[in-house]
Amino acid sequence: MEVEKGKTAKYLREKLGGIPEQAKERLKEFNQQKKKITEALKDGELTVKQLSEKLEMPSHEVMYNLSSLVKYGQVLVGDIDDMDEYFTYKLNK
Amino acid sequence: MENTIKNITYDALVIGGGIAGGEAALNLAVTGFKVLLVEKDLSVGGKMIMLSKVFPTLDCSACITTPKISEISRHPNITIFTGTEVGNIRKVSDTEFVAKVTKKPRYVHVADCTSCQLCEQACPVSVSDEYQYGLVGRKAAFIPFSIASPKAAAIDIDNCTLCGACEKVCPTNCIDFTMVPETMNLHVRTVILATGFDLIDPKKMPRYGYGTFKNVLTAMQMERQLAPTRPFNTILRPGDGKMPDKLAYVLCAGSRDATVGNPICSQICCMYSIKQAQLLMGALPMADVTIYYINIRSFGKGFEEFYQQAKGMGVNFVKGKIGRITEKENGNLTLRYEDINTGKLMEADHDMVVLSTGVVPPKGIDGLFEGETLYMDQFNFVKQSDPLANPSKTSIDGVFVAGTATGPMDIPDSILSAGSASSEAISYLIQHV
Numbered sequence: 413m414e415v416e417k418g419k420t421a422k423y424l425r426e427k428l429g430g431i432p433e434q435a436k437e438r439l440k441e442f443n444q445q446k447k448k449i450t451e452a453l454k455d456g457e458l459t460v461k462q463l464s465e466k467l468e469m470p471s472h473e474v475m476y477n478l479s480s481l482v483k484y485g486q487v488l489v490g491d492i493d494d495m496d497e498y499f500t501y502k503l504n505k
Numbered sequence: 506m507e508n509t510i511k512n513i514t515y516d517a518l519v520i521g522g523g524i525a526g527g528e529a530a531l532n533l534a535v536t537g538f539k540v541l542l543v544e545k546d547l548s549v550g551g552k553m554i555m556l557s558k559v560f561p562t563l564d565c566s567a568c569i570t571t572p573k574i575s576e577i578s579r580h581p582n583i584t585i586f587t588g589t590e591v592g593n594i595r596k597v598s599d600t601e602f603v604a605k606v607t608k609k610p611r612y613v614h615v616a617d618c619t620s621c622q623l624c625e626q627a628c629p630v631s632v633s634d635e636y637q638y639g640l641v642g643r644k645a646a647f648i649p650f651s652i653a654s655p656k657a658a659a660i661d662i663d664n665c666t667l668c669g670a671c672e673k674v675c676p677t678n679c680i681d682f683t684m685v686p687e688t689m690n691l692h693v694r695t696v697i698l699a700t701g702f703d704l705i706d707p708k709k710m711p712r713y714g715y716g717t718f719k720n721v722l723t724a725m726q727m728e729r730q731l732a733p734t735r736p737f738n739t740i741l742r743p744g745d746g747k748m749p750d751k752l753a754y755v756l757c758a759g760s761r762d763a764t765v766g767n768p769i770c771s772q773i774c775c776m777y778s779i780k781q782a783q784l785l786m787g788a789l790p791m792a793d794v795t796i797y798y799i800n801i802r803s804f805g806k807g808f809e810e811f812y813q814q815a816k817g818m819g820v821n822f823v824k825g826k827i828g829r830i831t832e833k834e835n836g837n838l839t840l841r842y843e844d845i846n847t848g849k850l851m852e853a854d855h856d857m858v859v860l861s862t863g864v865v866p867p868k869g870i871d872g873l874f875e876g877e878t879l880y881m882d883q884f885n886f887v888k889q890s891d892p893l894a895n896p897s898k899t900s901i902d903g904v905f906v907a908g909t910a911t912g913p914m915d916i917p918d919s920i921l922s923a924g925s926a927s928s929e930a931i932s933y934l935i936q937h938v
């Protein structure tokens with residue numbers, strides 16, 4: 413069967429009879445965390461610790477997700493505090 | 506469904522595309538032999554391509570690896586299969602081995618991919634980036650890392666939601682979800698094993714708290730933090746993003762330790778830790794770096810001087826054996842150790858701990874051969890049948906071994922070992938026409 417170029421994901425989806433559950437779950441989880449973090453940053457720059465307190469999310473999870481969002485260009489690294497310890501993070505608008 | 510493809514012929518099969526495999530393949534190729542280099546990962550380069558700088562010269566690792574890899578990739582006598590696994594190898598005659606290899610689908614036609622990264626930007630999925638050792642995420646459509654070879658996207662099918670966003674934006678239409686595994690029968694005259702090493706899983710040593718305490722890292726994670734293509738903007742604690750200023754190294758973490766099944770010295774950890782300590786002093790000028798060691802094994806050329814240089818820069822060396830690490834509420838870590846000189850039990854606080862994890866053999870290498878026995882040594886590295894006179898010979902005639910597949914060693918020794926394996930293979934090829 414000839415599958416049209418650029419539409420092969422649809423072909424595999426049909427062949428597998430859907431999307432793997434685990435992939436769906438992971439995407440949902442990431443989207444939720446991304447939403448929480450980006451919403452929280454709308455009010456201004458925050459450090460990982462401040463975000464962690466505001467969102468009641470463990471600070472290592474905030475750090476991982478935030479660094480991923482920096483890598484994807486959605487968040488920018490701001491300045492470091494006076495103690496040279498924590499950077500702030502802000503939305504890349 | 507798999508495609509079973511015809512038979513393909515090469516002079517030599519090199520298994521493993523790290524620095525040892527690459528060097529061996531290049532030596533065979535420049536001598537005129539046709540080589541197939543099989544790498545299970547998405548890129549060649551092995552561990553070396555992931556390093557920051559290299560001891561004892563502090564040369565940039567990428568600057569040395571990249572030209573070498575491009576020479577290997579462009580050589581007309583070398584064919585490279587990445588994302589490919591060797592099923593089994595049979596010796597069918599004195600002059601022929603048949604290897605069954607399976608190329609996993611990448612879902613991207615490499616030759617057409619311009620590495621524009623538009624697919625990465627479009628992909629909604631984010632999962633842990635194995636090339637940054639889990640410190641940050643990556644997309645399901647992704648280029649493994651910026652100096653990967655081939656530099657082309659791949660699809661992580663286990664995490665892909667098949668939304669089609671990547672193929673919609675791909676300007677060259679090179680994403681192809683119809684790809685299936687390809688199995689091939691390779692006919693070769695000689696085999697070089699350059700399957701490298703693994704690092705011990707630090708979770709095997711719960712007393713160090715790796716995985717539970719987020720500011721305990723492995724040295725490989727620190728290599729990534731020190732590399733130009735680092736996961737964060739600078740060196741940061743994964744636990745809370747703090748810039749550390751009191752770091753500790755735990756040497757022999759999972760080496761010289763029979764309780765975790767690895768009684769031998771990993772040979773490279775002392776030196777790579779001293780290297781990282783020097784680099785940290787440069788990256789974080791205000792930071793204190795302490796190395797907890799049992800013995801410093803600075804045996805190679807320039808190593809002792811490198812060690813003394815670190816001392817001169819202010820790296821603190823403590824002859825102490827770490828018993829346990831505990832975490833404080835602020836993410837700092839308390840190290841309980843025995844001061845080896847005084848026999849006293851001591852405690853010290855640090856805000857980041859790096860475990861210099863030991864070298865262990867990769868699994869499954871002895872199972873590669875059917876009908877012949879590949880002998881392994883007592884630690885499960887490939888046994889050198891004549892380690893003094895002929896260090897690259899294995900228990901199977903026509904099969905040679907290169908680099909860390911025989912045991913822990915650094916880059917220069919891996920390259921030397923690859924030189925030995927390739928010249929043995931060349932001599933074997935000339936004698937067995």
Ligand SMILES: Cc1cc2nc3c(=O)[nH]c(=O)nc-3n(C[C@H](O)[C@H](O)[C@H](O)COP(=O)(O)OP(=O)(O)OC[C@H]3O[C@@H](n4cnc5c(N)ncnc54)[C@H](O)[C@@H]3O)c2cc1C
Nearest residue numbers: 521523524525545551552559560701702777908909915916
């Ligand atoms: C943290 C750290 C820092 C280091 N720093 C330095 C340094 O500064 N200077 C220095 O000299 N050395 C350093 N080293 C050591 C250096 O990394 C090794 O000496 C070198 O990478 C060994 O190369 P290799 O090709 O033997 O193995 P590897 O780099 O392990 O390559 C083996 C390759 O084989 C592939 N492979 C394995 N099994 C199969 C299979 N069945 N089929 C197909 N492919 C397979 C693997 O995917 C891998 O790509 C460091 C090591 C570590 C861990």
Ligand code: SF4
Nearest residue numbers: 618619621622624675
């Ligand atoms: S797969 Fe397509 S979109 Fe992705 S990097 Fe390659 S050319 Fe660009």
Ligand code: SF4
Nearest residue numbers: 628665666668669671
């Ligand atoms: S099809 Fe898969 S890889 Fe492509 S964009 Fe969607 S989730 Fe990402």
